[in-house]
Amino acid sequence: MIPAKTFTVDALSVCVYNSESELAQGAARIGKEYLQAVLGQKETAAVILATGNSQIQFLKALIALGGVDWSRIILFHLDEYLGIEADSTGSFRYYLRERVEKQVKPAQFHYIQGDALEPLAECDRYAKLLMAQPIDLCLLGVGQNGHLAFNEPEVADFHDPRRVKLVKLALQTRLAQVKQRYFPYLEAVPQYAFTVTIPMLASAQKIICLAPGLDKASIIKKMLTESISPACPASVLRQHANASLFLEKNLASLL
Template identity: 40%
Template sequence: MVSTSRKFFKDSLEVNVFNSRLEMGQDAAERVAHKINELLQSKEQINMIFAAAPSQNEFLEALLTKKIDWSRINAFHMDEYIGLDAAAPQGFGNFLRDRLFGKVPFAMVQYLNGNAAAPEEECKRYAAILKNFPADICCMGIGENTHLAFNDPHVADFNDPEMVKVVELDLECRQQQVNDGCFTELSEVPTHALTLTVPTLFAAKYAYCMVPGEKKAPAIQHTLNADITETFPSTILRNHPMAILFIDEASSALI
């Protein structure tokens, strides 16, 4: 296991700071793999939710090197653009298929369909599956505006009655997709998406949150120091009983 340069707690949230995003990703993968194998000792199958973003690249790459019985894991992803071409590499399902879902033999992979004729019905369909396969582990990131999945501040609801919903993306969220190099300009970024809600993500028994890079430094500052409110959705992680935050020196610069 990679040694951290710093480790501390903020409320219930364990925070680990690493010298580089590579070390961060490697340690997160080690911790997640250990938890997977621990859970599989007592459960026939486990259910996992994964984020799709460049911030997850090092983690996902390292996770593929671990000894894991993928055939006993059901996989979900947490959000998807509405109306993006089905084959577009920016699609979150495509991102995860290329980097994880298509590389190992999961028991089941469930994709959100951003091109469904009736997005609200797609939300109900996916929610019904999630109810039958409640998440054991959620692997996530935090957006530049502190969103979790696509729960931007203006739509985040810590007591959301829905499990999956349609949301309008705020400007900062859409700009982040350009900053990350996923789109060349803002006009290319879809304006709406499907997302698992905050309570759905929070319900996972174990949450692992990987957030590297200097552009995430303000978000990490808010996550750890702001009041726990929907103004900064990621602050809710400080209330999770089994959440771990992995950051690098760049994203920890303001704490």
């Protein structure tokens, strides 16, 4: 699927599509071709997956395309709520198990154990798994306040010495989870979460960031036109040597 428009902002490649469906198909094809290239050069590939509504059509399209030997793919994810059980429908483990793991049977899927009895030890455990091999591909979405994973503007650190940490979630982020129907009401959304940090996700050889929908035009404008700053964590992608942002046409309207 060819984008309607492409341009660059600093090092970041921006691809604009006419619809969410075309965006998902275009990004999926690029993801497939990249993973095929990686697996042509080494035995396994490591991928960090994102969740949320921005990823649903993309994941479906990527799996439907075929051509990826998932038995050679090691999967991780970006974040998980503190205290949530794996079988909770609001859990990112549940989201990814149903939409990805059950569909493709990867070599391994390393999950953040949100209900771990020792959360700080879980941060250390997951960080060691992430650092055990280079990350070939990181998939991202952009939060309404510009967060990447759960690196909220208040806690994002472009030079964070940690690879995984615990953070308190912004009210706007928690409200978004209710709006997207992952939780029935605000009080049901956990206040804290595990997140992969900015330096860890930025260490990926390639980043694909998806921003479908029409409700994030203002934050995308800030991400692309204002200074690169933790005040808009997603702006850090403008410094990555191999990152692509996929937008819907209407979302790019303020640019």
